[in-house]
Amino acid sequence: MRSVLLLLFIWTWTSSALVRVPLKRVPSIRSQLRSEGLLQEFLKENRPDMFGRRYSQCFPPGTPSLRLGRSSEKIYNFMDAQYFGDITLGTPGQNFSVVFDTGSSDLWVPSTYCVSQACASHKRFRAFESTSFRHDGRMFGIHYGSGHLLGVMGRQLTVAGMTAKNQEFGESVYEPGSAFVMARFDGVLGMGYPALAEILGNPVFDNMLAQKLLDQPVFSFYLSRKQLVEPQRGELLLGGIDEALYNGPINWLPVTAKGYWQIKMDSLVVQGVSPFCSHGCQAIIDTGTSLIAGPTEDILNIQQLIGASPTNIGEFIIDCARLISLPRITFVLGGKEYTLTSEHYVRKEMLGDRMLCFSGFQAVDMVSSEGPLWILGDVFLTQFYSIFDRGQDRVGLATAKQPVVV
Known part of the structure; x- marks a missing residue:
């Protein structure tokens, strides 16, 4: 039986299938670690080569992202990431903050079944509270320059005035080490090409295109460095561009x-x-x-x-x-x-x-x-x-x- 889950972006409609996703700018993991005097110890303990040796036995044999050289092929530098946006998963909705990342292609958020310290400090998806969710059953593993994660996969129906059916995503159940403990974001929504995906199935934007949900096969980013009074520091626009920016x-x-x-x-x-x-x-x-x-x-x-x-x-x-x-x-x-x-x-x-x-x-x-x-x-x-x-x-x-x- 196919599983179904609802995904609702917290966005604002403009016109003709243009969707605006506000992006917030917050202190990075590196800045937080530095301010608390923890940066030097963190960098010492989380070198990619040491991390891989320490935790490789925790992942399923043959996990693609742990193959020799794979970490040098994919770049994730979320230690310095500052721009995040909100999405909502499930029925009723459960809110998450994610990095909209053009350097990867997977969507994942922490699971309520996650056993890691990092998950305890973030919002976790509660599948048993979602009336539209069915567990997919497969496993995935993703290597990050600042950590690894392991999870299970589900399927979802995407709704926000538009509907993208059968969007696969990952539920993270294991995030070893301290890389994600300090993160202000809960998960990642990748916007790269399908070739980068660790999770099988179409990335989110590809599903939108396949189902003809947007007027144009385009998305655009505006990121601001200015310290404004309002919390918004940028914008992701799905389906087009904004000439005012x-x-x-x-x-x-x-x-x-x-x-x-x-x-x-x-x-x-x-x-x-x-x-x-x-x-x-x-x-x-x-x-x-x-x-x-x-x-x-x-x-x-x-x-x-x-x-x-x-x-x-x-x-x-x-x-x-x-x-x-x-x-x-x-x-x-x-x-x-x-x-x-x-x-x-x-x-x-x-x-x-x-x-x-x-x-x-x-x-x-x-x-x-x-x-x-x-x-x-x-x-x-x-x-x-x-x-x-x-x-x-x-x-x-x-x-x-x-x-x-x-």
């Missing part, structure tokens, strides 16, 4: 590999000089990664150019008094320049009464068939409105409008 023309970039939203990067220029990616390279547009990541050698050179010094836990810190003198960094995509100043690529955090400034660049060695990959996360995307077009397999970028603080 960006300036100028859209620069369209073809997807070069249908897994991540992967595009070609022409070059990376630091203060007018192009010592990186000078002959072109591949990049990923990833809303689930906060920082900008690239090959270790290149990132270390960038850290040196911006005057960032390494700490004993692998972060790079910058003298806040020098920000005005730091170089501009320009990404050339589709022949168009996207320039970030130090105000964009430096992350500021308060530790007590002291301001700390951290580099927004991170070394991640990720290789594809086309060579090393760069990851353009939220440090980049807060400046540019991003559009993901599944109809023509392309990514659009335009200058995001920044709100005026009164």
Whole structure:
């Protein structure tokens, strides 16, 4: 018997099957750990290689995400994730906060049967209270750069003025380690291509497209860094774009590999000089990664150019008094320049009464068939409105409008 569950997004209708999902900006796991003096111990205990050895016996034999090298093929950097939106699962509805992540393709939330400490601090799906739920019975395992999880799968019917039938999702029953304990989000809703999915079946957006629920096979993100009075810090728009949220023309970039939203990067220029990616390279547009990541050698050179010094836990810190003198960094995509100043690529955090400034660049060695990959996360995307077009397999970028603080 097929299982059925209701999924209701907390969204607002505009017109013609356009759905707005408000996104909130909250302190990241890294920021919380730092403020509580726990970051150094956390990073020591949660290195991916150590974590894999310690917990591999807890997962079913042959779990795809634990195969040698798999962790380097998929990137999840939720330690720095800050933008979350709300969904509701079940009948009657049960609310969850999730990361809408273009760097993965699965939907999962914690289960009421979860035995991990991380689940105790989050909302958990109570299948026995949902009149529309039937258990699917299969198991799944997902590897994250900051943890692993194991779960069982169910099916659901999606309703919010629109109906997407038989949407599969994961119920997490095991989240070992402390990676998700501090997280402000409960789960993840992946928006990448089906090739990234660990869970069988169509990703959420693919199901919407297959059932013709949206006028356009497009979704778009607006992420703001401004500290506004209202809690909303961004928006995901399903089914189209909002011209009120960006300036100028859209620069369209073809997807070069249908897994991540992967595009070609022409070059990376630091203060007018192009010592990186000078002959072109591949990049990923990833809303689930906060920082900008690239090959270790290149990132270390960038850290040196911006005057960032390494700490004993692998972060790079910058003298806040020098920000005005730091170089501009320009990404050339589709022949168009996207320039970030130090105000964009430096992350500021308060530790007590002291301001700390951290580099927004991170070394991640990720290789594809086309060579090393760069990851353009939220440090980049807060400046540019991003559009993901599944109809023509392309990514659009335009200058995001920044709100005026009164």
